[in-house]
Amino acid sequence: MMHRRAFLGAGAACLLSGGAAAGQRSRPPDLHLEGREASWYRKLPDRRVECQLCPRACQVADQERGGCGVRENRRGLYYTLVHSLPCTVHLDPIEKKPFFHVLPGARALSWATAGCNVECKFCQNWEISQFRPEQVASFPMPPETLARQARQAGAPLLSATYSEPVVFWEYVRDTALAARALGVRTTVVSNGYIQEAPLKEVLPHLAAFKVDLKSFREAFYREVLRGELKPVLRALEVIRAAGVWLEIVVLLIPTLNDSEAEVRDLARWVKGHLGAEVPVHFTRFHPTYRLTNLPPTPLATLERAHDAARAEGLAYVYLGNLPGHPAENTLCPGCGEMLIRRAGFAVRENRLRRGACPACGRPIPGVWA
Amino acid sequence: MSPTFTRRDLARLAGLALPGALLARRARAATRARVGLAPLAGVELTPAAGRRALERALVAATGAASPLAALRTLFPATETVGIKLNCLAGRGMSPRPELVEALAALLREAGVGRERILVFERSARELRRAGFSPGEREHYRCLGIDNDYDAEPSTSGSIGSCFARLVSTTCTALISFGVVKDHDLAGVSAGAKNWYGVIHNPNKYHDGNCDPYLADLLRHPFLRQKVRLTILDGVTAQCHGGPAFRPDATWPLGVVAASTDLLAADAWAWRVMDGERQRRGMPTLAAAGRPPRWLATAQGYGLGEGDPARVEVVQG
Numbered sequence: 001m002m003h004r005r006a007f008l009g010a011g012a013a014c015l016l017s018g019g020a021a022a023g024q025r026s027r028p029p030d031l032h033l034e035g036r037e038a039s040w041y042r043k044l045p046d047r048r049v050e051c052q053l054c055p056r057a058c059q060v061a062d063q064e065r066g067g068c069g070v071r072e073n074r075r076g077l078y079y080t081l082v083h084s085l086p087c088t089v090h091l092d093p094i095e096k097k098p099f100f101h102v103l104p105g106a107r108a109l110s111w112a113t114a115g116c117n118v119e120c121k122f123c124q125n126w127e128i129s130q131f132r133p134e135q136v137a138s139f140p141m142p143p144e145t146l147a148r149q150a151r152q153a154g155a156p157l158l159s160a161t162y163s164e165p166v167v168f169w170e171y172v173r174d175t176a177l178a179a180r181a182l183g184v185r186t187t188v189v190s191n192g193y194i195q196e197a198p199l200k201e202v203l204p205h206l207a208a209f210k211v212d213l214k215s216f217r218e219a220f221y222r223e224v225l226r227g228e229l230k231p232v233l234r235a236l237e238v239i240r241a242a243g244v245w246l247e248i249v250v251l252l253i254p255t256l257n258d259s260e261a262e263v264r265d266l267a268r269w270v271k272g273h274l275g276a277e278v279p280v281h282f283t284r285f286h287p288t289y290r291l292t293n294l295p296p297t298p299l300a301t302l303e304r305a306h307d308a309a310r311a312e313g314l315a316y317v318y319l320g321n322l323p324g325h326p327a328e329n330t331l332c333p334g335c336g337e338m339l340i341r342r343a344g345f346a347v348r349e350n351r352l353r354r355g356a357c358p359a360c361g362r363p364i365p366g367v368w369a
Numbered sequence: 370m371s372p373t374f375t376r377r378d379l380a381r382l383a384g385l386a387l388p389g390a391l392l393a394r395r396a397r398a399a400t401r402a403r404v405g406l407a408p409l410a411g412v413e414l415t416p417a418a419g420r421r422a423l424e425r426a427l428v429a430a431t432g433a434a435s436p437l438a439a440l441r442t443l444f445p446a447t448e449t450v451g452i453k454l455n456c457l458a459g460r461g462m463s464p465r466p467e468l469v470e471a472l473a474a475l476l477r478e479a480g481v482g483r484e485r486i487l488v489f490e491r492s493a494r495e496l497r498r499a500g501f502s503p504g505e506r507e508h509y510r511c512l513g514i515d516n517d518y519d520a521e522p523s524t525s526g527s528i529g530s531c532f533a534r535l536v537s538t539t540c541t542a543l544i545s546f547g548v549v550k551d552h553d554l555a556g557v558s559a560g561a562k563n564w565y566g567v568i569h570n571p572n573k574y575h576d577g578n579c580d581p582y583l584a585d586l587l588r589h590p591f592l593r594q595k596v597r598l599t600i601l602d603g604v605t606a607q608c609h610g611g612p613a614f615r616p617d618a619t620w621p622l623g624v625v626a627a628s629t630d631l632l633a634a635d636a637w638a639w640r641v642m643d644g645e646r647q648r649r650g651m652p653t654l655a656a657a658g659r660p661p662r663w664l665a666t667a668q669g670y671g672l673g674e675g676d677p678a679r680v681e682v683v684q685g
Binding site: 046047048059060061062063064065066067068069119121126130131132134135226289290 | 457458492516518522524529552553554569570572573575576609610611612613615
């Protein structure tokens, strides 16, 4: 019998044309993880280290791992165990990330390793994000191979996604560099829970960044995922200031983060700190992992959030996990003209002309070519 | 937040573990908060000396007439007994194979069949590093959990984890076979912290000096109902630098410890580690910023005696 997490990993390379051979996919459960020295940490006395990648700043003793489960202290040196070791690689439409203002209809070779630096009780990908690398079926794939696979598959984009790219940040950096050399652009789908220095170091190599803003309340971050809101807001500002294309996704969970007051606070902050033209996607929650006692988000809640964010002045507000809903489409904020018509992850019509509205000529921000 | 369990969890417990658990609880009730100690010195350990020490510690911990009587009460012959080792630190600071062999031999003499004695650790690799040989042995089967976890997580208070199927399904009774050592975050790694090795995501639960996470793990019925005994190899102990092996922080404690209380062996270990730290002019664990607060939390849950001052030490 195959567990779902094994199935996820096993299915990964199958979707790649000419992808990894079957023998490369599975790791024997007892295989030693070689690892390579991490880029962001400092040494402490007694062979301890402090991770300087995410705001948790784990202080890790010899032989122990950080909270992400993928970084290990070995005799005072800190190692990432997941560099070049994805557990899943898929060709996805870029709309699935979702990016709605990045090469509409393009495919992105999407990859992930095991591990995450928070523990969202509602995680949709917990079978890889909440496991250690030795617990999921992974397969070796160096950055150059990943970039080459994207190019061979005709995908103009790579996307680090599914689990949490912050925990495999060196792999993201090296892949982005390798991809750029082949004319492939790299995007990141992340919780944004990262320290400034590693974020700033990698941003110049990225084409777009999507942040899952889990809530606009510190209490939610503390209680539901054991993270912090403040560093995520700071990361959003850093990404925006760097000029990397940014989109935000907010999963609305009934009773936990779906009040109109919270949505309005969030929208006001986005407009004030990032600008009204940053797209915000409100997406529908489905019960999973440790949050199975709540129902899926009602349609009315999502539509109320959409209307509230628009009323606060955001120009591009979308609804997700609602295939066929009109709020999947991009309209010109100037004249209301239909610009991009979508159905789920499919682009049905793209009427943009050189990144502008064909009716009124208003420039629409995004990565269009 | 109270623990939540799936129907499957409850069915397993009702069908497999409760009868034995009730028997063992009755046996434990008379000896709560007791730690039995037996002297055992020397780096080179003979199997006979290990067995004698283990027998004396068992009798001291339980007050039974003999070690076999103690084991028969705790582990009826129908039980499948899992012995969880703590081998993270390799040969330098892991339970000695001779002591584990002796415990398994005693269990067999007490009536538990060889096929019902499972000695395990997180991975076969860790077992080998500590000097164990995964596979069929004379008195037991030795194996790593490796990737064999439940498909769905089970929640207990602040933790939500997939348990090793050895713990959730296969074994009806459990023994923690640990060591006496310092832990950088939990303060003490003896019998209780060893159980972090049976969940898939222990790295998520080290904040706040593992409090309340470790206490919440211990009160999950898989552990609360099944753990009957803690054995600690205290021939050599380590008062600093854990959980890895740090030779310069070890000292010859020279004992084997046993307890049927889920917490008492750890409370005792805290006391002896602080004693050694003070002898060396080092701050206590509390002064060093890592008191094992989870012991008090677990005691508050009614899991056992977590106060070092209230643990009765009985010399065997």
